[in-house]
Amino acid sequence: MAEISTLCGIESCAIIYPENEPEPEVWPSPEKAKEVISKFKEKPRLEQNKRMLNQETLLKKRIQKAEDQLKKQRDENRQKEMSNLMFKFLSTGGISDNNVSLIDLSDLSRLIDQTLKEINLKIEKTQNQDQVEETQTKH
Structure with missing residues (x-):
């Protein structure tokens, strides 16, 4: 508890009721x-409850955070799978694998569209930079 108090820069206390002990253990002292x-x-009731978590709420938050991380990781993995599939198709000159599902093809189409947009934006940016540099060298 001392480490938590120091690390978080907060005032804290702990009251622990050990099994088979008549008196609780109190940190840092009963007075403190x-x-x-x-x-x-x-503090007002709203302020008291602001950051208060019971075990159930804490676990729900941790589960939600883990689920969010899992979804993000699945999305990243799917993106990598589609990138690998795209490069496979490019290297073989087309679809030679009959095991490609319609979902894969749809996701691949989205990835290709996204990649083309990124390429076009980079081309535009490069062209704009070239025009600015060309204008600056003329003056």
Whole structure:
């Protein structure tokens, strides 16, 4: 708890009820714990609940974050699969694999469209830079 308090720059306390012990363990001291709890209770209810998490809410947030990361990773993997498929088609001169699904072809089409847009933007940017440089060298 001391490390959390130091790392986060917050006031904190801990009250732990060990099994088969008549008195709880209090950190840093019972007086300091009472002070921290009093400060907490003085805050408006909305402020108290602002960052408060119970175990269920914490787990739900962690699960959602993990699901989001998984989705992002799946999307990245799919993008790489389609890039590999595109390069395979380019190197063989066309579709020679009958195992390509309509979904793959649709995703591949989107990837090709996206790649062409990126290429066209780079061409435009390069042409604009060339025109600016050409104009500057004339003056």
